[in-house]
Amino acid sequence: MGAPTESKRSMWLWILQRVSGAALIVLLLIHMVVLHYMDPHAAIAVAEVKIRLQGLTFMVINNLLLGFVIFHAFNGVRNVVYDYTSDPRKRAAVSAVLVIMAIFLFAFAVWAFLPFMMG
Amino acid sequence: MLKQSGFGYYVRKIARTWKETGTLAHIVHRVTGILLVVYLGVHIYVVTQASLNGEGYESILEMFRDPLFAAGELIMIMGGLVHGLNGIRLTLFDMGIGLKHQKAMFWAFMVIAVAVWFAGLAIVWPVIGGG
Amino acid sequence: MVKFRVFRFSPEKDRKPRYVDYNIEDTCGLTVLDALKLIKTDMDPSLSFRHSCRSAICGSCAVSINGKNMLACNTQVDALGKSRVVVEPLPGYPVINDLVVDFAPFFGQYRSVQPYLVSKTAPPEKERIQSVEARKKYDAPAQCIMCAACTTSCPIVWTDDKYLGPAALTKVWRFVADSRDDITDERLAMVNNEYGIWRCHTMFRCAEACPKEIDTTEAIENLRREVLKRAFSRRR
Numbered sequence: 099m100g101a102p103t104e105s106k107r108s109m110w111l112w113i114l115q116r117v118s119g120a121a122l123i124v125l126l127l128i129h130m131v132v133l134h135y136m137d138p139h140a141a142i143a144v145a146e147v148k149i150r151l152q153g154l155t156f157m158v159i160n161n162l163l164l165g166f167v168i169f170h171a172f173n174g175v176r177n178v179v180y181d182y183t184s185d186p187r188k189r190a191a192v193s194a195v196l197v198i199m200a201i202f203l204f205a206f207a208v209w210a211f212l213p214f215m216m217g
Numbered sequence: 218m219l220k221q222s223g224f225g226y227y228v229r230k231i232a233r234t235w236k237e238t239g240t241l242a243h244i245v246h247r248v249t250g251i252l253l254v255v256y257l258g259v260h261i262y263v264v265t266q267a268s269l270n271g272e273g274y275e276s277i278l279e280m281f282r283d284p285l286f287a288a289g290e291l292i293m294i295m296g297g298l299v300h301g302l303n304g305i306r307l308t309l310f311d312m313g314i315g316l317k318h319q320k321a322m323f324w325a326f327m328v329i330a331v332a333v334w335f336a337g338l339a340i341v342w343p344v345i346g347g348g
Numbered sequence: 349m350v351k352f353r354v355f356r357f358s359p360e361k362d363r364k365p366r367y368v369d370y371n372i373e374d375t376c377g378l379t380v381l382d383a384l385k386l387i388k389t390d391m392d393p394s395l396s397f398r399h400s401c402r403s404a405i406c407g408s409c410a411v412s413i414n415g416k417n418m419l420a421c422n423t424q425v426d427a428l429g430k431s432r433v434v435v436e437p438l439p440g441y442p443v444i445n446d447l448v449v450d451f452a453p454f455f456g457q458y459r460s461v462q463p464y465l466v467s468k469t470a471p472p473e474k475e476r477i478q479s480v481e482a483r484k485k486y487d488a489p490a491q492c493i494m495c496a497a498c499t500t501s502c503p504i505v506w507t508d509d510k511y512l513g514p515a516a517l518t519k520v521w522r523f524v525a526d527s528r529d530d531i532t533d534e535r536l537a538m539v540n541n542e543y544g545i546w547r548c549h550t551m552f553r554c555a556e557a558c559p560k561e562i563d564t565t566e567a568i569e570n571l572r573r574e575v576l577k578r579a580f581s582r583r584r
Contacts, residue, residue, distance in 0.1 A: 102537075104541055104542065105537065105540040105541050108540070108541055108542045108546045109540060109546065109575065109576070109579065111546075112546045112572075113576070116308050116311065119301070119304045119308065120308065122301070123301050123304075123305070126297065126301070130294075130337070134340075134341060135337065135340045135341070167257060168257075171253070171254045171257050172254075174250050174254065175251075175254060178247065178250075178251070180508070180542060180547070181503075181504055181507055181508060181547070181549075182224055182227070182507045182508070183507070183508070184507075184508040184509050184510040184511070184543070189542070203258075203261060206261075206265070207261050207265055210265035210268050210269050211265065211268050212268075213268055214267075214268050218359060218442035218443060218444055218450055219357050219359070219365060219442060219443035220442055221437075221439055221440055221441060221442060221443060221449070221506070222440060222441075222442075222506050222507065222509065223506070223507065224507055226439075226506055227503055227506045227507050230439055230503070230506065231503060233415055234415050234416075234553075237551075237552075237553060237556065238552075239550070239551040239552030239553060239556070240503075240551050240553060242551070243549050243550075243551045246549075307549075307550055310550050310565075310569060311550075311569060311572060311573075312573075313566075313569060313570075313573060316563065316565060316566050316569065317563075319550075319552050
């Protein structure tokens with residue numbers, strides 16, 4: 099029997115997995131169309147990436163995409179691990195590692211593109 | 218008593234019953250999901266090079282012109298389509314829609330995935346195929 | 349002629365399970381349970397399996413037949429349309445002997461969800477009256493005979509021994525949907541955790557395995573929506 103906080107967490111992670119999944123369908127479609135299909139001949143040059151990221155719309159879309167995709171991916175891994183072990187301690191340890199990895203990856207990607215976003 | 222549980226048992230048993238549509242959908246969802254997580258890591262590394270290391274990024278782009286890498290990218294696009302469309306299917310079930318038609322829905326969504334994949338391929342073909 | 353390939357395991361003799369073939373010449377009108385009884389009386393008295401009512405009511409004879417969980421008494425051999433029928437114990441739970449598995453985990457999960465009506469009103473003189481409409485809401489889940497065909501078909505149950513599993517979750521839905529039951533919040537709290545409804549991945553194996561055609565997958569989805577409905581309506 100789960101404590102109320104655990105109930106809330108498991109429920110919200112489940113909801114957010116669906117919400118982020120739905121958001122990813124839209125965001126990835128934009129991502130693919132803009133980057134690869136609008137002008138397939140154009141290589142994705144550094145300068146282009148830089149100009150695109152300076153636009154506010156794209157900055158927001160890209161960072162949303164980054165956040166949602168990292169959440170969806172790491173929570174997905176968490177789901178896989180939870181299916182294969184019932185030990186609460188192992189589960190908690192894996193969760194902690196995944197949270198740290200997810201935050202690091204998000205921070206790293208934002209930091210890496212910061213010079214572009216700032217112009 | 219003879220134990221019938223654990224990860225090894227799971228793999229052996231699933232290997233015998235994967236043809237059940239619902240099980241197949243789950244396995245496909247799980248395998249594509251794991252592949253996409255790996256791809257995400259590689260992808261974030263590659264694109265951040267554009268900012269961190271301009272020359273390195275250009276050489277990576279050069280590498281991606283290799284047909285082998287293009288094929289890899291196309292497989293990942295298929296993986297993404299399959300995972301996304303089956304994700305819609307699962308979310309519909311959560312909303313109480315289509316539970317009685319889960320098998321037909323899986324195959325219908327897979328047909329859509331293949332169709333969208335070919336449409337995308339047609340657009341980029343002049344670049345990757347035509348040389 | 350049908351060849352029955354039967355899973356055998358005796359903890360005193362065997363370290364690993366073995367499969368023994370038994371041929372039955374004429375299977376016309378035989379159920380798989382009839383075949384097992386024929387094997388036991390005519391060919392090998394050491395074969396162990398559970399059964400009782402022979403009419404799909406007691407839920408004792410669920411086994412895996414050609415890889416699918418079914419009631420042996422409810423399955424006609426000829427309807428399988430195969431010349432080889434593989435009979436194995438239910439998956440997931442430990443094998444005690446041959447086709448007999450240990451149901452302790454199953455009943456453990458079952459007991460943990462308070463599988464009985466809890467009413468906070470004083471007992472009436474005769475019965476607690478319910479409209480036909482209200483009864484219809486749980487007609488299907490009330491058919492459960494606790495054979496464990498659903499729960500043992502679920503791969504999550506094989507790897508996560510604390511997962512409640514479809515049978516216990518469907519039992520919770522049966523009482524949540526019952527207008528006479530007064531502890532819906534407590535029941536939903538029992539399943540709203542990492543070992544309950546959120547662990548289900550809607551593979552439909554449980555619903556397909558159920559010999560009573562209870563849509564157990566739908567029952568789990570109903571529970572999820574009930575939890576979400578209450579979580580969001582309380583906020584306002």
